[in-house]
Amino acid sequence: MSEARLLIVNADDLGLSPGVNAGIVEAHRRGIVTSASLMVRAAPAPEVAAALSAYPRLAVGLHLDIAEWQYEDGEWRATYERCPPDDAAAVEAECRGQLAAFRDLVGRDPTHLDSHQHTHMSEPVASVASGLAEELDVPLRARSIRYEGGFYGQTGKGEPYPAGIEAEHLIELIEALPRGRTELGCHPGIGNDTGSSYASEREQELRALCDPRVKAALEREEIRLCSFAEISSSPGR
Numbered sequence: 001m002s003e004a005r006l007l008i009v010n011a012d013d014l015g016l017s018p019g020v021n022a023g024i025v026e027a028h029r030r031g032i033v034t035s036a037s038l039m040v041r042a043a044p045a046p047e048v049a050a051a052l053s054a055y056p057r058l059a060v061g062l063h064l065d066i067a068e069w070q071y072e073d074g075e076w077r078a079t080y081e082r083c084p085p086d087d088a089a090a091v092e093a094e095c096r097g098q099l100a101a102f103r104d105l106v107g108r109d110p111t112h113l114d115s116h117q118h119t120h121m122s123e124p125v126a127s128v129a130s131g132l133a134e135e136l137d138v139p140l141r142a143r144s145i146r147y148e149g150g151f152y153g154q155t156g157k158g159e160p161y162p163a164g165i166e167a168e169h170l171i172e173l174i175e176a177l178p179r180g181r182t183e184l185g186c187h188p189g190i191g192n193d194t195g196s197s198y199a200s201e202r203e204q205e206l207r208a209l210c211d212p213r214v215k216a217a218l219e220r221e222e223i224r225l226c227s228f229a230e231i232s233s234s235p236g237r
Helices: 018-029 045-050 088-106 116-121 125-136 167-175 201-209 212-220 228-232
Strands: 005-014 035-038 059-064 067-072 075-081 113-115 146-148 180-186 223-225
Touching (some): 005 018, 005 228, 018 045, 018 201, 035 045, 035 088, 059 088, 067 116, 113 116, 113 125, 116 125, 167 201
Parallel strands (some): 005 035, 005 180, 005 223, 035 059, 059 113
Antiparallel strands (some): 067 075
16 A cells, blocks of 8 residues: 555635635535535635535545735735734634534544645644644644645745646646655635635636546556545554
8 A cells, every 4th residue: 555646635725615615516526626624714614514414525624724814015914813823822722713613513523634824834833733633633734644735826926827727737746646645735616706816716726626637647647536534544544
């Protein structure tokens, strides 16, 4: 098994908006999405959580939502904060509150943890998220499983980068996957109802994720799609 190539395709931002919810479901039904990460503080989260029973093969984790930033006038500016991102006690309280909300909405623990705009890659969110993942005994993004973030439609400064979400580029990423387990992140959606700067890119991602050439590439490369639920339940994960 260690010599095999296993791919988890995880859709971030589940719960963010009706369009995002619909896009993630579509990318799971017709495309290659196997897992998703739920933003429990978003208003549409309860509705999509109630519908998850119709998609038993879609693993659902917790998308820790501490803050969001947008690049404007040469710098990153916060558009909102759930709590002060540099206050360790506040971050822990907020993360545990979001875990409790996830359990209430979904009726079980998350299959994995990650975070909005990768805030868990920096302290103090890093230590809090790591501690929660250890308590839950679930994967935390970019820790035990390689993370591939190259399927994205903007540059690091928020500039459009449509080539990054074309089906051809996704196939290139698939062909280059190393042995072992990889998580590929994505952000599919339908329409433009999020109010965020990542808007039209979501439909472009959806088209690529559902492109039959992508599934053909997975078969040709002998890469097995799996979900975080399968990884979490595997001995010695």
